[in-house]
Each structure stands twice: as C-alpha cells, then as structure tokens.
Amino acid sequence: MTRHWTIRQAPRMDGRLALVTGATGGLGYQTALGLASRGARVILTGRNPDKGLAALTRLQLDAPGADATFRLLDVSSLESIATFAHALAGETDRLDVLVNNAGVMGTPHRMETRDGFEMQFGTNFLGPFALTARLRPLLCAVPHGGRVVTVASLAALTGQIVFDDLQARRRYAPFRAYRQSKLADLILALELDRQTRTHGWPLHSIAAHPGWARTDIATSRLNTEQGLQERLTRIGAVWAFRLMGQSAAHGALPIEFAAMAPEARDGGYYGPSGQGERRGHVTDAFVPAAARDLTIARRLWQVAERLTGTSLS
Numbered sequence: 508m509t510r511h512w513t514i515r516q517a518p519r520m521d522g523r524l525a526l527v528t529g530a531t532g533g534l535g536y537q538t539a540l541g542l543a544s545r546g547a548r549v550i551l552t553g554r555n556p557d558k559g560l561a562a563l564t565r566l567q568l569d570a571p572g573a574d575a576t577f578r579l580l581d582v583s584s585l586e587s588i589a590t591f592a593h594a595l596a597g598e599t600d601r602l603d604v605l606v607n608n609a610g611v612m613g614t615p616h617r618m619e620t621r622d623g624f625e626m627q628f629g630t631n632f633l634g635p636f637a638l639t640a641r642l643r644p645l646l647c648a649v650p651h652g653g654r655v656v657t658v659a660s661l662a663a664l665t666g667q668i669v670f671d672d673l674q675a676r677r678r679y680a681p682f683r684a685y686r687q688s689k690l691a692d693l694i695l696a697l698e699l700d701r702q703t704r705t706h707g708w709p710l711h712s713i714a715a716h717p718g719w720a721r722t723d724i725a726t727s728r729l730n731t732e733q734g735l736q737e738r739l740t741r742i743g744a745v746w747a748f749r750l751m752g753q754s755a756a757h758g759a760l761p762i763e764f765a766a767m768a769p770e771a772r773d774g775g776y777y778g779p780s781g782q783g784e785r786r787g788h789v790t791d792a793f794v795p796a797a798a799r800d801l802t803i804a805r806r807l808w809q810v811a812e813r814l815t816g817t818s819l820s
C-alpha cells in the first residue's frame with residue numbers, strides 16, 4: 508500500500524534513544540536528522556571522527572536544538588562493535604531504535620576487514636549482525652520493544668548467497684559481492700523477525716531500502732584503480748543515480764518510516780513506490796524468493812553466529 512508519508516507524519520520520539528550507523532553522510536545522516544527532528548535523542552556513529560564532527564555541526568544547523576552526539580563505531584571491526592556495545596550498556600539501560608545503515612558498495616578489488624572477512628560481506632552484513640546481537644539486551648529492555656531497522660537494497664533482488672565461497676576467495680566480482688551482502692541484510696531482517704516471534708522477545712525487526720538515492724556510495728571509489736568493466740559499471744551507476752535517482756532525504760523516507768511509523772509491520776520491507784522501486788513514496792517493497800527461503804536463512808544465521816562469535820537465536 509503506497510503511503511504519501513513524510514517525516515511530519517512520524518510520531519514524536521521524545522524520550523527515546525536512537526542509534527544510526529554510518530550517520531556521517533548520505534542516508535544515515537538523513538535518517539539521524541529525521542529522528543532528531545521528531546525529538547529522539549540520537550547517537551550518530553561512524554568510523555571517521557572528523558566526518559562525525561562535521562555531521563553533528565550540520566545537524567545542529569538543520570535541526571536547531573537537536574539532542575545528538577557522535578560516537579566512533581567501525582562496523583567492519585568485531586572489536587570496535589564489542590567495545591562500543593559494552594560502553595553503551597554502561598551508559599543506558601535501553602535502546603529504542605537501532606538503524607543498521609552503514610555500508611560500502613563495489614570495493615574494486617577484494618579487500619578484507621581486520622577480522623579477515625571480505626569487505627562488503629563483513630561491513631554490510633556480519634557487522635550489523637554482531638552489533639544487533641550485542642545490543643539486543645538494550646533493545647529488548649524497551650517495554651514496547653525496540654526496533655531494529657536493516658537497510659537492504661534493490662541489489663538484493665539479484666543477489667545470491669554463495670555458501671561455498673561466502674568470502675569470495677575463489678572468485679571476486681565487486682557488485683556480485685555487494686548483491687550478496689545486501690541479500691544477506693534482507694535475510695537478517697526477516698529471520699530476526701522470525702527468531703523474535705519464536706522467542707517472544709520484545710523486539711521489532713523491519714527492513715527498508717532507499718531505491719536509488721544520490722549519495723556518495725557510487726562516487727566514492729570512482730577514481731580508485733579498477734578494471735574497465737567495473738569502471739564502466741560504476742560510471743553507469745553514477746549517471747543512473749544522477750538522472751533517475753532521488754535525493755538522499757527522499758531515499759531515507761522508507762528507513763525513517765521503518766524506524767518510527769506505528770503502522771510499520773514487524774517483518775515488513777519498505778521502499779519507494781515508483782517504477783522498479785527506484786524512487787517515489789513509501790510502500791511495501793518486493794521480497795525476492797531467496798530472502799524468503801528458510802533453509803538459506805537458517806544456514807546463513809549459523810554461519811554468521813560462528814564467524815562473529817555472537818548469538819542472535
């Protein structure tokens with residue numbers, strides 16, 4: 508059902524604590540701004556302190572009086588995630604909203620996180636998995652249940668979980684690895700919803716995607732060394748996003764809807780309503796068959812628990 512939903516329709520979030528990963532720019536910043544403008548206390552997180560400071564300064568201009576802080580959190584590092592979660596648990600007894608937004612796209616060459624995971628799989632999926640597992644007690648301490656919003660992508664539609672080469676050691680292709688990581692994000696959101704129902708946790712797991720939004724994600728690695736085919740794919744993506752994409756503020760609406768709207772359903776997936784879900788108003792997004800496959804979900808869950816040393820079941 509298409510809704511002409513805007514941030515003004517979101518409920519007041521006064522007294523609620525929200526955390527957004529990768530909030531120093533793009534969709535993460537816009538989501539943090541939306542939450543702050545509705546009165547939430549927002550923790551913007553990121554891996555670059557200078558960008559964090561700049562984002563806070565910008566937020567104060569965009570939403571004067573906003574209650575916001577910046578904290579270092581590198582979601583590609585299990586150590587950073589554990590340290591961050593431990594510190595947060597010492598400061599608050601509940602977390603109302605967690606938005607797993609931080610992500611990287613199309614790393615030109617196969618790169619690894621410091622834990623030895625392929626960069627996109629580690630940053631876009633294993634990191635959010637571990638963070639959610641570590642913050643679950645705080646989210647479940649919210650009387651009406653905390654919300655976990657996972658940012659997936661249209662790329663999930665053509666993604667495949669390659670279980671016998673999850674870390675792309677045998678064969679690496681930048682956008683293939685991205686598609687896998689984003690399908691894994693959608694599976695994370697849907698399986699977390701099922702685990703939540705099974706265990707009776709007070710938790711709400713919802714997924715969202717922004718369609719095509721004009722952010723730094725496509726342009727940030729444009730000038731890095733890469734093969735002709737990858738470079739053409741990236742240039743094509745940049746132009747497609749420029750010509751047919753929407754603003755970051757619009758792209759963030761499905762994410763903000765998932766984070767705040769009372770009508771957002773547990774286990775729901777929201778995106779833009781226009782052709783191909785590339786732009787438009789907030790609506791229910793299409794869930795590909797691979798994301799609904801329980802065998803894939805259970806297997807991925809076990810792998811993620813083993814690799815991250817955290818438990819979400």
Ligand SMILES: NC(=O)c1ccc[n+]([C@@H]2O[C@H](COP(=O)([O-])OP(=O)(O)OC[C@H]3O[C@@H](n4cnc5c(N)ncnc54)[C@H](OP(=O)(O)O)[C@@H]3O)[C@@H](O)[C@H]2O)c1
Pocket residue numbers: 528529530531532533534535552553554555558580581582583584608609610611612630631658659660661662716717718719720721722723724725727748758
């Ligand atoms: N833009 C789109 O059209 C689109 C479409 C589908 C899905 N998405 C998804 O939307 C999310 C946000 O992307 P965006 O378009 O807003 O891109 P963006 O402008 O590049 O922003 C990404 C954010 O994530 C942060 N980040 C990257 N790696 C990180 C790490 N290891 N730890 C902490 N923060 C990290 C970045 O920080 P730095 O500046 O320090 O790198 C930045 O703040 C991603 O999950 C992406 O897959 C975007």
